Amino acid sequence: xxxxxxxxxxxxxxxxxxxxxxxxxxxxxxxxxxxxxxxxxxxxxxxxxxxxxxxxxxxxxxxxxxxxxxxxxxxxxxxxxxxxxxxxxxxxxxxxxxxxxxxxxxxxxxxxxxxxxxxxxxxxxxxxxxxxxxxxxxxxxxxxxxxxxxxxxxxxxxxxxxxxxxxxxxxxxxxxxxxxxxxxxxxxxxxxxxxxxxxxxxxxxxxxxxxxxxxxxxxxxxxxxxxxxxxxxxxxxxxxxxxxxxxxxxxxxxxxxxxxxxxxxxxxxxxxxxxxxxxxxxxxxxxxxxxxxxxxxxxxxxxxxxxxxxxxxxxxxxxxxxxxxxxxxxxxxxxxxxxxxxxxxxxxxxxxxxxxxxxx
Numbered sequence: 001x002x003x004x005x006x007x008x009x010x011x012x013x014x015x016x017x018x019x020x021x022x023x024x025x026x027x028x029x030x031x032x033x034x035x036x037x038x039x040x041x042x043x044x045x046x047x048x049x050x051x052x053x054x055x056x057x058x059x060x061x062x063x064x065x066x067x068x069x070x071x072x073x074x075x076x077x078x079x080x081x082x083x084x085x086x087x088x089x090x091x092x093x094x095x096x097x098x099x100x101x102x103x104x105x106x107x108x109x110x111x112x113x114x115x116x117x118x119x120x121x122x123x124x125x126x127x128x129x130x131x132x133x134x135x136x137x138x139x140x141x142x143x144x145x146x147x148x149x150x151x152x153x154x155x156x157x158x159x160x161x162x163x164x165x166x167x168x169x170x171x172x173x174x175x176x177x178x179x180x181x182x183x184x185x186x187x188x189x190x191x192x193x194x195x196x197x198x199x200x201x202x203x204x205x206x207x208x209x210x211x212x213x214x215x216x217x218x219x220x221x222x223x224x225x226x227x228x229x230x231x232x233x234x235x236x237x238x239x240x241x242x243x244x245x246x247x248x249x250x251x252x253x254x255x256x257x258x259x260x261x262x263x264x265x266x267x268x269x270x271x272x273x274x275x276x277x278x279x280x281x282x283x284x285x286x287x288x289x290x291x292x293x294x295x296x297x298x299x300x301x302x303x304x305x306x307x308x309x310x311x312x313x314x315x316x317x318x319x320x321x322x323x324x325x326x327x328x329x330x331x332x333x334x335x336x337x338x339x340x341x342x343x344x345x346x347x348x349x350x351x352x353x354x355x356x357x358x359x360x
Contacts, residue, residue, distance in 0.1 A: 008227045026072055027072055027074075029128075029137060034046050034049070036131060048124070052121045053124065060083070077138075080138050088142065088143055095113045096112065097111070119149055128143075157297060157305065169291075171185075171193045171196060188283075190245075190248055191249055193245050193249070195280060195283065200242075201241060209300070212224060212266040214253075214266055221237070228326045259271065318330060318333055321333050
């Protein structure tokens with residue numbers, strides 16, 4: 001693949017290859033299911049389904065004696081009919097904590113799912129059983145008989161103004177970094193600053209950030225093009241501070257000769273390749289721990305939340321926030337910023353002046 005192939009296309013190709021590899025471990029009906037939703041879902045969604053299906057059928061194979069002699073790939077319609085509600089309930093309990101073994105190293109580690117993770121995996125099963133029910137593989141969608149876990153809403157984790165300043169200062173000065181980190185930072189300072197300011201100033205997703213190409217940027221209008229989750233492209237405009245950081249980094253970036261196939265990438269790794277999502281997550285975490293040591297879960301997505309919160313506080317316009325963040329449904333935005341909406345409502349109640357009660 002060359003750099004003329006878009007980052008999104010390259011990513012989709014890799015995901016599709018991985019999906020087809022996992023399909024070989026799954027019952028054939030799963031391949032039929034993937035084909036049935038191929039025009040209405042992204043490769044990322046189908047790959048997530050594949051991981052969820054593989055875990056469920058591996059669970060059946062290893063934990064239920066009825067399926068002990070049946071590899072998942074060989075499961076038939078008769079096997080699906082043997083799956084009972086208690087099997088799915090047992091799977092739900094299993095999801096709370098289980099061990100995964102690395103095929104290459106042989107090392108095992110514990111995986112723990114909380115409410116959202118368990119709910120997603122059960123919803124995947126519901127989709128598969130609904131497909132099998134509609135196509136006559138099973139007599140009912142028994143997965144719907146298992147209650148989904150109650151999801152407890154968590155407050156939005158974001159950086160306060162002083163924490164943002166400390167984070168940016170850590171990039172500027174290197175204060176708080178280890179000696180090794182400081183040496184690395186000397187070579188990545190302008191890039192890291194441009195990345196962090198882009199998150200804080202535009203609210204882009206990490207996948208959108210790493211996918212930015214040189215020819216996506218219009219410095220004259222202080223704007224750049226991003227490819228959203230659904231594949232649509234959107235123009236985002238940069239605050240002056242972000243534009244200055246990007247321009248400063250660009251002067252350095254244009255002096256670098258990238259590895260073949262990465263010529264058009266804006267943000268490069270030290271290996272002169274397009275920076276990965278994992279690398280961006282690590283660099284955000286590195287600086288965030290200096291700025292806000294008690295907020296250990298600060299990630300690119302939390303910087304996105306910081307932007308969304310700041311924009312909503314400044315404008316009170318939930319539709320604007322939804323548009324800039326690239327939410328296709330404003331209810332998604334409203335759900336995340338509901339607490340802030342309530343604050344505005346309480347403020348409105350405080351500001352209303354009514355005549356005092358007449359003394360009797």
